[in-house]
Amino acid sequence: GGTLQPTPGFTIGSQADVRYEAARNGWLTDFPDFNQQFTQVHNNLLKVSGQLDFGKGLLIDFSAERNYSENLSENFSVIEGEYIPLNPNSYGNFGISTLLIKTAFNSPSGSYNPNFEKFREHRIVIAQRLASKEGIPSTEVDEEGFPRGYGKSNQSVVIPAFLAAYSGSSAENISLNPLKKTPLPNWNLKYTGLMDIKSLKKIFNRFSLTHAYRSSYTINNFQTNLDYNPSIPNQLDEGGNFVPSTLYSNLNLVEQFNPLLRVDLELKNSFKFLAELKTDRALSLSLDNNLLTESRGQEYIIGMGYRVKDLRFRTRIAGKRTTLKGDLNIKACLLYTSDAAD
Numbered sequence: 411g412g413t414l415q416p417t418p419g420f421t422i423g424s425q426a427d428v429r430y431e432a433a434r435n436g437w438l439t440d441f442p443d444f445n446q447q448f449t450q451v452h453n454n455l456l457k458v459s460g461q462l463d464f465g466k467g468l469l470i471d472f473s474a475e476r477n478y479s480e481n482l483s484e485n486f487s488v489i490e491g492e493y494i495p496l497n498p499n500s501y502g503n504f505g506i507s508t509l510l511i512k513t514a515f516n517s518p519s520g521s522y523n524p525n526f527e528k529f530r531e532h533r534i535v536i537a538q539r540l541a542s543k544e545g546i547p548s549t550e551v552d553e554e555g556f557p558r559g560y561g562k563s564n565q566s567v568v569i570p571a572f573l574a575a576y577s578g579s580s581a582e583n584i585s586l587n588p589l590k591k592t593p594l595p596n597w598n599l600k601y602t603g604l605m606d607i608k609s610l611k612k613i614f615n616r617f618s619l620t621h622a623y624r625s626s627y628t629i630n631n632f633q634t635n636l637d638y639n640p641s642i643p644n645q646l647d648e649g650g651n652f653v654p655s656t657l658y659s660n661l662n663l664v665e666q667f668n669p670l671l672r673v674d675l676e677l678k679n680s681f682k683f684l685a686e687l688k689t690d691r692a693l694s695l696s697l698d699n700n701l702l703t704e705s706r707g708q709e710y711i712i713g714m715g716y717r718v719k720d721l722r723f724r725t726r727i728a729g730k731r732t733t734l735k736g737d738l739n740i741k742a743c744l745l746y747t748s749d750a751a752d
Contacts, residue, residue, distance in 0.1 A: 425450055429486070433493035440488040448495075450482040452502075456593065467603030474593040477505040501633035507593045508627045510665045512578025514691070517706075518752060526702070529575035536574075536581055537567045543586075552650065559644065564651040565658055565697050572695050572702075573627070576663055588629065588658055598622040613678060620672040623665075630660040663693040682741075684713035705751040715741040 414421050416431045429448060432438050456476040463469050480502035487494040516524045534555060541548070541557030550558040560567050566586070574584040601619045604610050610617060638655045639645060645653045672686040688709040695702050718738040725732055 425452075429495075430493045433488045434491050436491065438486075438488045438493065442487070445485060447483045448486050452478075452480045452482070454478040458593070458595075466606060467601055469600050471598040472595045473507070473597075474595045475505070475507045476591075476593040477503075478589070479503050497636075499634045499636070501631065503628070503630060504589055504632065505626060505628040506590050507596050508577065508590070508625050508663075509594045510577050510625045510663060511623065513576055514665060514667070514689075523704075523752065525575050526704075529571055529702075532571035532574050532581035533562050533567050536570045536584075536586070537562075537564070539582070540566055540586065559646060559650070559652040561649060561651050563649060563700055565654055566652070568695070568697065568700070569658065569661065572661065573663075576693060588632075588661075590627065594625075596624045614675055615678060615680075616674065616676040618672075618674045620669060620674070622668050624668065625663070625665040628662045628664075629658055630662065632656055632658045657697075659696070659698055661695045661697070664690070665692075666690040680717040680719065682713075682715035682717070684711065684715075684743075686711040703751065705749065707750075708748045710746040711743065713741065713743040715739060 416428055416435065416437065417424075419426060420428050420431075429438075454477070456474075458472075458474045460472045461469065462472070480500055482498065482500040484498035485496040487496060513525050518524075518526075537556045537560040538548075540560045541550075544559075546557050546559065548557070552558070552561060554562060556562055556567075562568075569588045570584050570586050571581060573579070573588075574581045577584075599621045602617070604617045604619075605614065633656070635654055635657045637647075638653050640655070643652075647653050667687075667689045670687045670689050672684070674684050676682045686709075688711075689707065691704065691706045693702065693704050716739075718740070720735055721738045722733055722735050725734060
């Protein structure tokens with residue numbers, strides 16, 4: 411049979427109160443020299459997929475995903491039935507599907523990058539939001555106008571400003587929590603409806619258009635800041651910023667149009683033609699040294715082919731002359747790629 415011990419919540423998957431309930435019930439040792447750590451592993455994966463069929467040759471597949479993992483370890487003491495956590499330390503990773511399409515085509519012009527300039531401008535807006543939330547007077551600012559404790563390099567300022575700038579969101583409304591809750595959908599679109607046009611159907615055996623979009627936001631590592639003291643929440647570091655309770659080391663935004671557009675057709679005379687354009691960009695923000703790296707790529711593909719029907723040729727199989735018949739497909743493909751990094 412089943413059991414509801416140590417708690418009903420634990421039985422159905424929650425571990426929120428298991429440590430404290432176990433201590434109250436005397437299930438944990440109170441030996442003062444016990445040094446084995448309490449550990450928890452938390453993994454959460456959400457995947458959603460769907461398909462819309464609009465008829466007339468238009469089909470769209472949607473997908474969304476969120477992946478969160480965290481590991482907690484801590485020493486502890488049990489004093490008079492009370493669980494006392496000592497030196498808790500957690501670390502983990504995070505990934506979620508998102509949308510960056512609003513800024514996808516804001517290409518740099520020389521040394522000017524419109525998305526990066528937005529990133530710089532958003533920092534002061536985010537800093538003021540954080541200061542207002544903490545009740546810091548607007549008069550307490552540094553030499554660059556940033557509120558006390560929330561300078562331009564504070565990770566609590568930089569992360570929302572970065573996400574707002576490169577997703578095309580408002581700095582006034584974007585969430586201040588780096589761990590987004592709701593995944594946004596990516597898609598794959600295919601359209602073959604042109605073959606329903608009688609005049610085209612007389613010319614083509616096949617005519618399809620394809621488009622696909624995929625974008626993700628990932629945090630490679632976050633962990634407990636061992637320099638943070640919860641009893642001194644307004645503690646400042648050497649740069650004059652509030653010491654955060656959690657450290658985020660590296661954030662990545664990746665966007666792919668794979669393809670942006672693909673045209674695939676075959677004429678009635680068996681001539682085939684393929685044209686495809688793929689684009690991608692990747693952004694990596696390192697908060698260890700405040701370095702932002704952006705790379706962009708483009709790939710052009712042009713292909714042609716011809717199918718010779720019912721081609722006959724003779725061969726000898728086991729010494730016997732045999733005539734075989736089949737189609738001969740002739741294909742040629744040209745590929746060009748272009749990459750840039752800032």
